[in-house]
Amino acid sequence: GEDVEQSLFLSVREGDSSVINCTYTDSSSTYLYWYKQEPGAGLQLLTYIFSNMDMKQDQRLTVLLNKKDKHLSLRIADTQTGDSAIYFCAEKRTKAAGNKLTFGGGTRVLVKP
Amino acid sequence: SQTIHQWPATLVQPVGSPLSLECTVEGTSNPNLYWYRQAAGRGLQLLFYSVGIGQISSEVPQNLSASRPQDRQFILSSKKLLLSDSGFYLCAWREKQSPGQIYEQYFGPGTRLTVT
Numbered sequence: 001g002e003d004v005e006q007s008l009f010l011s012v013r014e015g016d017s018s019v020i021n022c023t024y025t026d027s028s029s030t031y032l033y034w035y036k037q038e039p040g041a042g043l044q045l046l047t048y049i050f051s052n053m054d055m056k057q058d059q060r061l062t063v064l065l066n067k068k069d070k071h072l073s074l075r076i077a078d079t080q081t082g083d084s085a086i087y088f089c090a091e092k093r094t095k096a097a098g099n100k101l102t103f104g105g106g107t108r109v110l111v112k113p
Numbered sequence: 114s115q116t117i118h119q120w121p122a123t124l125v126q127p128v129g130s131p132l133s134l135e136c137t138v139e140g141t142s143n144p145n146l147y148w149y150r151q152a153a154g155r156g157l158q159l160l161f162y163s164v165g166i167g168q169i170s171s172e173v174p175q176n177l178s179a180s181r182p183q184d185r186q187f188i189l190s191s192k193k194l195l196l197s198d199s200g201f202y203l204c205a206w207r208e209k210q211s212p213g214q215i216y217e218q219y220f221g222p223g224t225r226l227t228v229t
Contacts, residue, residue: 031215042203042220043157050215088157090218098162098170099145099207101218105156 004091004104011110018076020107022089025070029091032065033101034074037086046074046087084111115140119204119221126228132177132191134224136204139185144206146187147218148179151201163187164209199228 004024012018024032030051035043049056049063049072056063062075072089086108090101116139126132138144148160159172161179169179176195180188187204204221 033218035220040223040225042222043205044220045217048215048217098147098164099209100147100159100162103157103159 004089004102006087006089006104006107008105009108009110011112012079014079014081014111014113016079018074018079018083018109018111020074020076020087020089020109022072022074022104023070024072024089024091024102024104026091026093026102027067027070028094030094031092032063032072033090033092034061034063035088035090035103037088037106039085043088079109079111081111081113084109115206115219117204117206117219117221119202119224121224122222123225124227126194126226128196128228129193132189132194132198132226134189134202134204134226136187136189136221137185138187138206141185141206141208143184144208146181147205147207148187148189149203149205151203151223153200157203160189194228196228199226201225 006022031048033048034046036046037043047058047061049065060077064073086106088103088106090103092101118137146163149157150160151157161171163169163181166181177191202224205218207218
């Protein structure tokens with residue numbers, strides 16, 4: 001199994017809030033990221049949080065980090081149809097060879113009008 | 114500004130044929146480079162990464178190989194494709210890490226490979 005885990009699918013109605021959850025196992029993680037992948041495209045960085053932070057807000061996006069439980073979440077306020085995509089969380093471990101990121105399996109978010 | 118290119122965008126190849134996917138990065142030097150595969154409906158699997166010319170690290174044993182003949186060029190190859198090689202291949206780059214700085218990992222547009 002993967003070291004970073006996410007639920008596979010989330011359905012939300014337009015205008016509601018979406019919450020995407022992620023759990024990781026490595027306590028040495030320094031940065032945690034959220035990426036968005038639209039259909040047929042590469043990944044784009046949405047936001048990130050440093051491991052000594054509990055929360056980060058960026059417009060409609062709120063990232064919450066519970067380091068004790070190794071739980072990361074992304075909340076999207078006022079979800080729009082354009083938010084339909086796959087969302088990946090990723091962690092950067094302190095001594096990751098090649099500075100590689102470890103990605104979760106992705107959560108497919110479907111926004112219904 | 115930095116850009117990352119991948120080609121081809123789509124590819125249909127028969128089983129047993131060779132493969133060469135190319136990735137090039139512009140606007141940076143000495144980046145870390147990465148090849149990922151995304152199978153249909155699945156997450157990202159890191160295949161290879163490279164910290165410099167000629168330096169390749171393999172993450173999983175497989176039918177594929179990678180090379181970095183130039184600083185900003187990363188090539189994914191196979192001598193004989195298998196059906197299980199089908200997927201969406203993503204190249205990514207990242208600047209070398211410096212203490213206290215966060216560096217984004219930038220992804221290319223991807224190549225969709227179908228092995229028939």
